[in-house]
Amino acid sequence: MRLLIIEDENDLRIALLRGFRKLGYLADGAADGVEGLELAQINSYDLIILDLNLPGMDGLEILRAIRETDWQQRIIILSARSDFTDRIEGLNLGANDYLIKPFDFGELEARVRNLLRRSFVHRESVLQCEGILLDTVKRIVRTAAGAVVELPPKQYAILEYLFLNQGRPVSAEELLEHVWAGDDVLFSGTVKVHISLLRKKMSEIVGYNIICNIRGAGYLLGKEKEQG
Structure with a gap:
């Protein structure tokens, strides 16, 4: 899952990036509103964490700009503005959630997970396919039967994304965008290598x-149909 954190407080932004x-x-992180909106418009993010008090462009301006063309983007406002009217305005403009600073990272991560589950057809926290369960x-x-399947982080992330998108094929380019940062990986062959290792592991199990x-x-994701 790919997140964008738009936050001008340097220590907080770095801490959130490290935590997630x-x-x-x-x-990905952005330190001002202009950079944040640019990243939001040129990349595909599963969720955006958005501060309101930003240099260059206010967080509510960013929210308005995104909602002009995209109502599917998941957005959590993270702000020191505790006034009730600010929360109402943010939610009315299309924010999916609003968390007031200071906050607990565990709560923020739980809200992120909750919103990401809503982004897909499956709402359950435990997904199933072909005798495999993914929590x-x-x-x-x-x-x-309850046996834990040990997977490296990248293979787990690929499998989770395939589970969340059951019923449709996911391209190598989409996996690069959501499992890797798109500009960090130059070749779709990277996906093929990880898919091959993951496929072999899952085949041995089922x-x-x-x-x-x-x-x-x-x-x-799903059992390969027999030809004939």
């Missing part, structure tokens, strides 16, 4: 391939 990256999220809260993969390669479309 440690949990396995991809996270998006505990970030654990296990079999129906006995058949559950990550299908749909030519020209991408990767689809």
Whole structure:
């Protein structure tokens, strides 16, 4: 999952970036409103954490600009403005949530997870496919029998994204955008390597391939249909 954190307080922005990256999220940061809006418009983010008191452009201006063209983008306002009217204005302009500073990082991360689940068809925290269960809260993969499947962070992130997008193929470019920072990886071959390792691991567990390669479309989670 890819986040954008627009926050001008340097220490707080760095702490949030470190905290979310440690949990396995991809996270970009912006120190002012102009840079933040530019990043929001040129990249695809699963969720934006937005401060209000920003140099260059106020957070509410950014919110208005995003909502002019995109009502699907998940946005959490993070602000020292505790006045009730500010919260009402932010929510009326289209923010999905509003958290007042100071705050607990655990609460913020829980709200992020909650909003990300709402972004997809599946609302449950535990997703299932072909006898494999993936807990998006505990970030654990296990079999129906309860055995935990150990996966490196990138492979887990790929599997989680495929689980959240069950029913449609996910392209290598989309995985690069949401599992890797798009400008940090130069070749889609990186995705192929990780997919190959993940596919082999899951095949050993369930006995058949559950990550299908749909030519020209991408990767689809589910049992490969037999030809004939």
